[in-house]
Amino acid sequence: MVARAQSSRLAGATSPRGLGRRLLHSSLAEALTFPHGVDRYVELVRPLLLKRDVRAEVTAVRHQTPKSVTLTLRPNENWRGLQAGQFVGVSVEIDGVRHTRPYSPAGSQHAAGGALELTVSTHPEGRVSRHLREHARAGLIVGLTQAQGDFVLADPRPDRVLLISGGSGITPVMAMLRTLCDEGFEGEIGFLNYARSRELALYGAELDRLTDRNERLSVARGFTRGRGAKLTGRFCREHLPAVISEHSGAATFVCGPPALIASVRAVWAKDGLAEPAVETFTPAALSFDTDGAEGIVSFAASGREAANSGLPLLEQAEDAGLAPDHGCRMGICNTCSCRKTTGTVRNLVTGQVSTAPDEQIRICVSVPLGDVALDL
Amino acid sequence: MPSTAPTLTPEQLEAFGQELDAIRARVVADLGQRDVDYINRLIRVQRGLEVAGRGLLFAGFLPPAWLGGTAALSLSKILDNMEIGHNIMHGQYDWTGDERLNGKAFEWDTACPAEQWRHSHNYMHHTHTNIVGKDRDIGYGILRMSEDEPWRPYYLGNPLYAALLASFFQYGVALHDLETERIATGELALAEKRGMLSDIWRKVKGQTLKDYVLFPILSGPSLPFVLAGNATANLTRNLWAFTIIFCGHFPDGTEQFTEEETESETRGEWYYRQLLGSANLTGGDLFHILAGNLSFQIEHHLFPDLPAHRYAEISLEVSEICERYAIPYNTGPLHSQFGSVVRKIFRLALPGGSGPTAVAREAASSPRAVVASANGRTSTAQGRAAALESGTGRAKSTKARPTATTTKGRPTKDRASSKPARAAAATGTRN
Numbered sequence: 006m007v008a009r010a011q012s013s014r015l016a017g018a019t020s021p022r023g024l025g026r027r028l029l030h031s032s033l034a035e036a037l038t039f040p041h042g043v044d045r046y047v048e049l050v051r052p053l054l055l056k057r058d059v060r061a062e063v064t065a066v067r068h069q070t071p072k073s074v075t076l077t078l079r080p081n082e083n084w085r086g087l088q089a090g091q092f093v094g095v096s097v098e099i100d101g102v103r104h105t106r107p108y109s110p111a112g113s114q115h116a117a118g119g120a121l122e123l124t125v126s127t128h129p130e131g132r133v134s135r136h137l138r139e140h141a142r143a144g145l146i147v148g149l150t151q152a153q154g155d156f157v158l159a160d161p162r163p164d165r166v167l168l169i170s171g172g173s174g175i176t177p178v179m180a181m182l183r184t185l186c187d188e189g190f191e192g193e194i195g196f197l198n199y200a201r202s203r204e205l206a207l208y209g210a211e212l213d214r215l216t217d218r219n220e221r222l223s224v225a226r227g228f229t230r231g232r233g234a235k236l237t238g239r240f241c242r243e244h245l246p247a248v249i250s251e252h253s254g255a256a257t258f259v260c261g262p263p264a265l266i267a268s269v270r271a272v273w274a275k276d277g278l279a280e281p282a283v284e285t286f287t288p289a290a291l292s293f294d295t296d297g298a299e300g301i302v303s304f305a306a307s308g309r310e311a312a313n314s315g316l317p318l319l320e321q322a323e324d325a326g327l328a329p330d331h332g333c334r335m336g337i338c339n340t341c342s343c344r345k346t347t348g349t350v351r352n353l354v355t356g357q358v359s360t361a362p363d364e365q366i367r368i369c370v371s372v373p374l375g376d377v378a379l380d381l
Numbered sequence: 382m383p384s385t386a387p388t389l390t391p392e393q394l395e396a397f398g399q400e401l402d403a404i405r406a407r408v409v410a411d412l413g414q415r416d417v418d419y420i421n422r423l424i425r426v427q428r429g430l431e432v433a434g435r436g437l438l439f440a441g442f443l444p445p446a447w448l449g450g451t452a453a454l455s456l457s458k459i460l461d462n463m464e465i466g467h468n469i470m471h472g473q474y475d476w477t478g479d480e481r482l483n484g485k486a487f488e489w490d491t492a493c494p495a496e497q498w499r500h501s502h503n504y505m506h507h508t509h510t511n512i513v514g515k516d517r518d519i520g521y522g523i524l525r526m527s528e529d530e531p532w533r534p535y536y537l538g539n540p541l542y543a544a545l546l547a548s549f550f551q552y553g554v555a556l557h558d559l560e561t562e563r564i565a566t567g568e569l570a571l572a573e574k575r576g577m578l579s580d581i582w583r584k585v586k587g588q589t590l591k592d593y594v595l596f597p598i599l600s601g602p603s604l605p606f607v608l609a610g611n612a613t614a615n616l617t618r619n620l621w622a623f624t625i626i627f628c629g630h631f632p633d634g635t636e637q638f639t640e641e642e643t644e645s646e647t648r649g650e651w652y653y654r655q656l657l658g659s660a661n662l663t664g665g666d667l668f669h670i671l672a673g674n675l676s677f678q679i680e681h682h683l684f685p686d687l688p689a690h691r692y693a694e695i696s697l698e699v700s701e702i703c704e705r706y707a708i709p710y711n712t713g714p715l716h717s718q719f720g721s722v723v724r725k726i727f728r729l730a731l732p733g734g735s736g737p738t739a740v741a742r743e744a745a746s747s748p749r750a751v752v753a754s755a756n757g758r759t760s761t762a763q764g765r766a767a768a769l770e771s772g773t774g775r776a777k778s779t780k781a782r783p784t785a786t787t788t789k790g791r792p793t794k795d796r797a798s799s800k801p802a803r804a805a806a807a808t809g810t811r812n
Contacts, residue, residue, distance in 0.1 A: 037595055039587040040488040045481065046428050096478075101417035103478035332504030335648075339472035339484050339686060340504050354402075355409055365475045365483060 026082075030056050052146045053081040061121065063145040069124065070205050073173070074138040075111075078121040080149060087121075087152030089114045089184035090177040090258065090284070094363075095123065096148030099136050105148070105363050106133045107286060109156075109177035109260070111208070115187045124207055126173035156258065156284040158184070163256035164192045167249050169240065169269055169281075171199040171261025175207050177284055178258055182222075186215055195248030195255070196224040199240065199265065202231030223248045240265055242272050257281035300375035305346060307381060317353065318343075318368035322381055329368065329381055336370035343368050348377030386636070386657055387707045391647075398649030400702050401683055404695055408687050409476075416688045417477055423464055423670070431457035431490075434614070435596060441606025454614035456671075459621055461490040463673025468689045470499055475686075491618075492555040494584040497577060501558040507685050511630055511637045511658035518630065519637065521546060521553055522562040525729040527637050532732040539730035550619035555581050621671070624719055625662070629678040631725055632660040632718040634711045655682035656703065661696070661712035668715075669693060679710065 028034060034043045044055045053060055061078040069075055087093065092109040112122035127134040158166070158181055166185065168178040175198060185194060200206035212224045225247040227236030236244050245252045259269045259281050266283045273281055298315035304327060311325045319341055322329050332340035336354045342365050349360045350371040358374065359366070368379065389397065430453045437450030466489030468474075474482035481487075488495045501517065509515035513529045520526040524543055525536040546553045559577055563569045571578075592611040600607040636657040643654060662668075662676035669676050670690075677692030680699055687695070703710040 033595070036587070036590055037599075039591050040490065040584070041428075046432065049425055049428055098417070098477075098479075101412065101414040101477055105478075332500070333508040335508075335651075336686075338499075338504040338507055339470075339475070340499060342472055342475060342485050355406060357409070361478075364478055365472075365485075367472075 026054070029054070055081060055083065057083065059083045059149040059151060061147055061149050063141055063143055063147065064120070065143060066141050068138075069207055072205055073124055073126045073207060074141060075122060075124045076137065076141055078123060078147070078149075080119055080121060084119060084149065085151055086119060087114055088157040089180035090156040090158065091152040091154040092156075092177070092284075092286075093121070093152050094148075094150035095133075097133060097136060097145075099132060103148070104133050104136075104361065105150075107153075109154075109180065109284070109286075111176040111179040111183075113180065113183035113187045115184060124173070124176050124179075126207075154284070156260070156282055158258075159256065162188070162190060162192070165249070165255040166190075166192065166194045167245075167252055167255040167257040167281075168194070168196040168198075169257070169259045169261070169265070170197070171240075171265040172201065172205075173207070174259075174261030174265070174285070175200075177260050179208055181258060182215065186219060186222075192221065193249065193255075194219070194222045195245075195252075196222070197227070197236070197240065197244055197248055198224060199227045199229060199236075199261065202228050203233055204231075240268050245272075252276075253278050258284075260284040300348075300373060300377065302373055303376075303378045304381040305378055313373050313375070313377070315372060318350070318366075318371050318373060318377070318379060321373075322368065322379070327381060331369055334369045336367050339367060341367055341369045344380040345371075346378045346380055349374040350377060386709060389653065389706060389708075393706065394647065394649035394653060396649075397702070397706055398647070398652050401652050401699070402648075404698055405684055405687065408684070408691055408695065412476055412688070416474070416690070417479075417482075419690050420465070420469070420474055420482060420688070423460060427457050427460040427465060430454070430460070434610075438596075438607045438610040439600045439603055441600070441603045441610055447606055447610055451610040451613045451617075454610060455617035458490055458614055458618040459671055462618060462622060463625070463675065464670055464689065466490070466495075467502075467673050467675070470495055471503060472686045473688045490588070492551040492581070492585045492588055493557070494555070494580045497558040497580065498554070503685070507682065509643075510655055510682060511635070512640055512643055513637050514640060517557065517560070518626075521557060522560065523553075524726065526631055526725065528729070528733070529637060529639070530729075532729075537730055539726050543726045547620050547623035548616060550623045551615065552585075555585065624715070625672045625675050627722050628660060628662055628715065628718045629675055630658055630660065631722045632711065632713070633721040633725075634709060635660050652683055653708070655679070656708060656710075658682070659711070660718060661710075662718055663712055663714050666693075679712075 029043055029047060037043075038046055042056075044057060047054050048058075053062060059080060061080040061084070063076050064079050065077040067075050087110065090109065092107045094105045095108050096103050096105040098104075108123050108125060110121045111124050112120065116122070125134045125137050127138045156177055162185065166181070168182060170178045178196070182194065182196060196212070198206070198212065203209070206226060206228070209226070212226075216222055216224050225235045225244065227238065227240070227244065228234040229239055235247060249255055253276060257269075257273070259266055260283070263285055266285055269281060270283070273279075298313055300313045301310055302313050302318065302321050302325075303310045304322060304325060307327055309325050309327065311321060314321055314324065316324070319329060319331055319334065329343065330340050332338035334341075336352070345362075345364055345366045347362050349358060350366055350373050351358045352366070353370045353372060368381075434450045434453030434455075434457055437446045437453065439450075440446040441450060466487060469482055469487045470484050470489070472484030475484050485499070489498075506516055506518045511519065513519060513527050520530065523546065525532065525539055559574050559581070560569060564571055564574065592615065593608060596611060597604045597607040638654060638658070643650075646654070656679055659678040659682045661679050662672065664672070664676060674689035674692050675681060677689070677696050680692035680695050681689065683699065684692075684695065700710045700712075
């Protein structure tokens, strides 16, 4: 696989298309398109042919369950690949506003052409997930970040692997399972897979197929709100023998809601085993009072932290000994605009409360409501 | 030139500010796909014009190709600088979360580094609009554009300097944040501005390389035509930008302010100053786009961070509000507004210089002139003393701008007593 990818890249360098790319990425092209840069022109004609930005085109859309959508993505040449289990930030534009959410691709890391498979489960409050379910079509261009996260299989691979997932948490462990199968992994693999009901269970048919083909793989499903599964109820120690001979010593990966992670951890702690690798994307519940003076303000770039004093973030940054760029201190000039990576803030001028991750805010008129992290 | 602006009570000012805040809140709540589609379409048109213009200039030895190419490139630079660059850099599209439309990341096709522009324009000019001594857009440090700026023989060249500034406007803007006049007087050391200078140099180098070296050389035999076309496009953009920008704050009827009278402004007072200091231009849709919607200078100064293509619809409400409060809403066609700016440039080349009312104005404003001449940044104590002593001299501005009264006693408990007093002052000095 790796060899094939390399040879196609070498061929690309001498083809007309490869020459075109090299020309577009030359310093001459950059000087001729100063100060905007060549990407800002090329993207208007070929939105994937960019020098820097990672983007992907949706090539297929299918619906496995009534509450999910599965997208196949073809990333552009700036994508550096991923290890099974990692996540990517996916950006889509909804009503003019760009939203980025982390998703763990579910496909094998060896998928042909670096294709990515995203299975997005919708939530009633999930703006991006509902948008993708309702509007994603082949041809849609989305923004991507490079792959991130250390929820990955060790290299060389462990002897025995235990995967445990709940609901939409199946995606990163599915990526691990498919990757191991592609690699012809010969060790034991156990997979405890929980879903609410058969109707909402993801990847059922494919798991059956993989089990038929690999006798060292055993999968057991549990439906927490339905019948017809091998396992009954939520995760407990008694479920483990259904898929693995001995759970101690197996490299264990858990992804799902916080309750599932907590109960797996409890069993592992009781048995005196090392912490399993875990991943969860369920956001912490929103909590703030009107005083807003709770939580921690962290300034990521300078590595400082301070208790939220309820003052505008610019003042809190200054109180913490930072000297951020600023001008009018009244929300007019935009000099203090800064990226908020996480957390909720209220804009003092508009009264608007915003929770979106990775958004530009004017810190002179923004007060934090609870924990906030700034790129300062 | 007596002010026609009414005196508003603190209560009126607050209500006035709230009405404007309400407009802002409503537009912000409505921002969405329409705005992003608009700016993206404009960017596509601009990039298309640029590519077409530069392409046509390669055949610049054919007169129609030269004319078409130069026109397309001129339009591209005008759109890039005004409706796209200026407005994006105000943060008008930051809410989209799109890095390409981000106010702090955007760079534009002109000599001025975006970073310095964001300081000199977004902060200095927009926060301190028309405050003599603080807003360096009043004359760019080289022209006399205010009666409050004391006359010197140097200003005899006012019209000449204006013509030069208009022709080389992109470099004037690039040097704007350097405060060269303060370096010339020795107030600032050149060394303090070294970092800024090297940023300007880097930007100017990139622009020059593209327009005057690479594209001409690449065109081979068309070299002189490409050179001439690019120079013409830059000149056209310079003259156009100068014209529109000077119509923003200098036509007849726009007011200027002193630091003292704008101290401790409330939000309502700040809005009021923006309104009195700005002037609009009338025209068709295409005119407004080419003007970067700075033809709605009033709305732009009230709401600098709302997408500029919204100003046209907002202006209907703003002018209606102004009518209710009897606040003058300064607007007119380009030829008359720019005509009055040109007259002002000539008038202020000479001492005094307020036309027919020059003498009255001179007498009335002399205490302010003293304050300003003390350096334009006089200590506030001195300024206040001068203001208090001046009596009638201050009355004009007291009546014209509620800000003046609030510098002495913030609009709190003495409202009832101060109101009739100010009304008397107003009737006494009007005309």
